[in-house]
Amino acid sequence: MTPAATTLDPNGSLRLRAQAQLQADRGSPPARSATEALAVLYRLAGSPATAGEALALLHELQVHQVELELQQEELQRTRVELEQALQRQTERMERAPLGCLSLDAAGRITELNSAAAHLLGAAVATLWGRTLGSLLTASGVQALQALLLQVGAAGPAPAEVCVLELLPSPGQASQFLHASASMDQPPGHWLLALLAPPETAFQSARR
Numbered sequence: 001m002t003p004a005a006t007t008l009d010p011n012g013s014l015r016l017r018a019q020a021q022l023q024a025d026r027g028s029p030p031a032r033s034a035t036e037a038l039a040v041l042y043r044l045a046g047s048p049a050t051a052g053e054a055l056a057l058l059h060e061l062q063v064h065q066v067e068l069e070l071q072q073e074e075l076q077r078t079r080v081e082l083e084q085a086l087q088r089q090t091e092r093m094e095r096a097p098l099g100c101l102s103l104d105a106a107g108r109i110t111e112l113n114s115a116a117a118h119l120l121g122a123a124v125a126t127l128w129g130r131t132l133g134s135l136l137t138a139s140g141v142q143a144l145q146a147l148l149l150q151v152g153a154a155g156p157a158p159a160e161v162c163v164l165e166l167l168p169s170p171g172q173a174s175q176f177l178h179a180s181a182s183m184d185q186p187p188g189h190w191l192l193a194l195l196a197p198p199e200t201a202f203q204s205a206r207r
Contacts, residue, residue: 099177099194102184107131107144110189119177119194121166132192137174140165144179148190151181163197 041061045054093100099116101109109127117124120135133141147162166175178195 101132101192101194103132103190103192105188107133116194119196121169121175135166137165137167140167147179147181151183151190164194 041054041058044050045058047054093111094113096113097115099113099119101112101116104110108129108131110129112120112124112127114124117127120127122135132144136144143162143164150160161178161180164177164179166177168174176197178197180193182191183189184191
């Protein structure tokens with residue numbers, strides 16, 4: 001019961017009588033239905049002996065019900081706003097000209113946009129769950145590990161850009177990417193931005 005309701009019925013007698021009547025009506029333990037409880041209070045309000053307390057308690061319950069309904073409306077509005085914000089953020093990431101991807105603590109790709117997939121030379125669907133290191137040469141893996149260690153030690157401070165060497169496809173020369181990283185949530189997760197070096201972009205444009 002609310003503090004106001006306790007003050008109106010300090011001994012809980014009205015509440016006990018309501019529970020007893022509900023039990024008698026249903027032949028079972030005290031009812032949990034708010035509708036049934038309100039019906040009992042309405043009946044008690046019809047008795048001169050209990051009308052004052054019953055009406056006051058009924059008013060408190062009605063106010064509490066309206067408060068819950070308003071809270072539900074606010075929660076629903078907040079949920080819609082958060083979903084819309086997430087959708088906008090997802091669309092921004094997808095349209096970004098920069099390659100963006102997220103890594104979990106094991107270095108697996110958990111999110112990426114189309115630009116990142118293009119730079120890594122594979123379809124988005126085939127990159128989900130793969131470790132970024134599996135796409136890099138040994139020197140590329142070392143550069144990535146050094147970058148993440150540097151970011152972890154520096155915290156929110158910006159890290160220098162490193163160069164990642166991709167595993168070459170058969171018959172093709174090695175490809176390089178500039179990468180920068182920042183810490184993500186939960187701890188141990190990372191956000192990476194990828195960009196083709198100017199000379200690589202120039203060579204790709206010529207091809």
